[in-house]
Amino acid sequence: MSESWPQWEIFVRSEAGLAHKHVGSLHAADARMALENARDLYTRRNEGVSIWVVESTDVHAIDPSEAEAFFEPSQDKQYRHPTFYHVPDGVKHL
Amino acid sequence: MTTPFLDARAQYVLRLADNALVLAQRLCAWIGHAPVMEEDVALANVSLDLLGQARLWLAYAGELEGAGRDEDALAYHRDVREFRNVLLVERPNGDFAATTVRGYLYDLWAHFALSELARSKDDRIAGIAQKALKENAYHLRRSEDWLVRLGDGTQESRERTQRAVNDLWRYTGELFLGDDVDALMQSRGIGFSPEALLDPWLERVRESFSTATLEVPADAWMQRGGKQGVHTEALGYVLAEMQVLPRAMPEATW
Numbered sequence: 001m002s003e004s005w006p007q008w009e010i011f012v013r014s015e016a017g018l019a020h021k022h023v024g025s026l027h028a029a030d031a032r033m034a035l036e037n038a039r040d041l042y043t044r045r046n047e048g049v050s051i052w053v054v055e056s057t058d059v060h061a062i063d064p065s066e067a068e069a070f071f072e073p074s075q076d077k078q079y080r081h082p083t084f085y086h087v088p089d090g091v092k093h094l
Numbered sequence: 095m096t097t098p099f100l101d102a103r104a105q106y107v108l109r110l111a112d113n114a115l116v117l118a119q120r121l122c123a124w125i126g127h128a129p130v131m132e133e134d135v136a137l138a139n140v141s142l143d144l145l146g147q148a149r150l151w152l153a154y155a156g157e158l159e160g161a162g163r164d165e166d167a168l169a170y171h172r173d174v175r176e177f178r179n180v181l182l183v184e185r186p187n188g189d190f191a192a193t194t195v196r197g198y199l200y201d202l203w204a205h206f207a208l209s210e211l212a213r214s215k216d217d218r219i220a221g222i223a224q225k226a227l228k229e230n231a232y233h234l235r236r237s238e239d240w241l242v243r244l245g246d247g248t249q250e251s252r253e254r255t256q257r258a259v260n261d262l263w264r265y266t267g268e269l270f271l272g273d274d275v276d277a278l279m280q281s282r283g284i285g286f287s288p289e290a291l292l293d294p295w296l297e298r299v300r301e302s303f304s305t306a307t308l309e310v311p312a313d314a315w316m317q318r319g320g321k322q323g324v325h326t327e328a329l330g331y332v333l334a335e336m337q338v339l340p341r342a343m344p345e346a347t348w
Binding site: 005026027028029032033036037039040041044 | 130131132135136139232235236239243
């Protein structure tokens with residue numbers, strides 16, 4: 001049965017203000033069922049306040065062979081990190 | 095000594111407890127057997143919700159009874175004739191369609207019943223009902239969704255679902271049949287009139303069945319007796335499995 005159901009990627013927001021985070025995937029016949037299954041599989045221990053479901057085929061990812069071109073150039077650009085500032089004493093949440 | 099009023103109230107709460115307890119026990123038998131893994135977990139969740147409700151109702155029934163029986167004593171050490179659940183919830187799981195239809199018919203009744211009980215003059219009853227109502231809203235959403243998916247699904251799923259409807263329909267009459275206990279509880283503002291739930295229940299059943307391309311069975315003979323302790327043969331098997339361990343080893347803990 002599940003063989004003919006599409007796969008869905010599940011994103012759960014754990015509390016208001018935070019981003020939805022990918023938590024896993026499941027099978028469901030449509031979006032409504034995917035939301036219900038996600039509720040039962042991923043939020044049964046009070047993990048969430050919101051759920052997004054996306055059909056897995058709608059998620060586009062880079063080819064692993066392209067990873068070098070995508071990410072390596074940023075490795076030697078240390079000046080992009082805000083590490084050259086002096087942090088005043090007493091600032092806690094920077 | 096308990097008064098007749100207390101007896102009636104204990105009995106009233108025990109009926110609510112046993113509905114939830116027996117259906118919880120039925121549903122947990124699906125664990126490891128559901129058609130897909132996602133449904134396996136979902137059915138277990140519903141079962142656990144109902145078990146939680148049953149515990150609250152049982153604990154209160156035990157207090158009202160005043161005979162020193164706690165939730166475990168009531169769940170594990172009563173025989174068939176002492177159970178007060180409606181017949182519908184003890185019916186066998188059958189296939190997934192039968193479980194879905196049984197769940198839908200019960201969840202919809204529970205929706206209306208709990209809505210009434212949430213306004214009970216008995217604060218304990220109102221509190222338990224308000225908590226259960228939130229869980230019920232999700233159970234009903236799921237069972238109604240599945241009813242439509244199966245009814246308006248393939249030819250086979252439609253046939254199986256209609257067969258389940260035809261089999262289970264005779265157990266729905268009891269849900270809307272009041273007796274002395276119901277009348278007393280209603281007159282005290284504690285309970286509701288079972289008869290008054292029929293029209294809104296039936297209206298929603300007709301809507302859902304229409305969407306699901308299912309036929310509402312014609313008026314037929316309705317089974318009754320569960321609320322008074324007269325059950326179908328099915329309940330004995332449910333209790334045997336549920337009670338075997340605490341009866342064989344009364345002091346067992348884990």
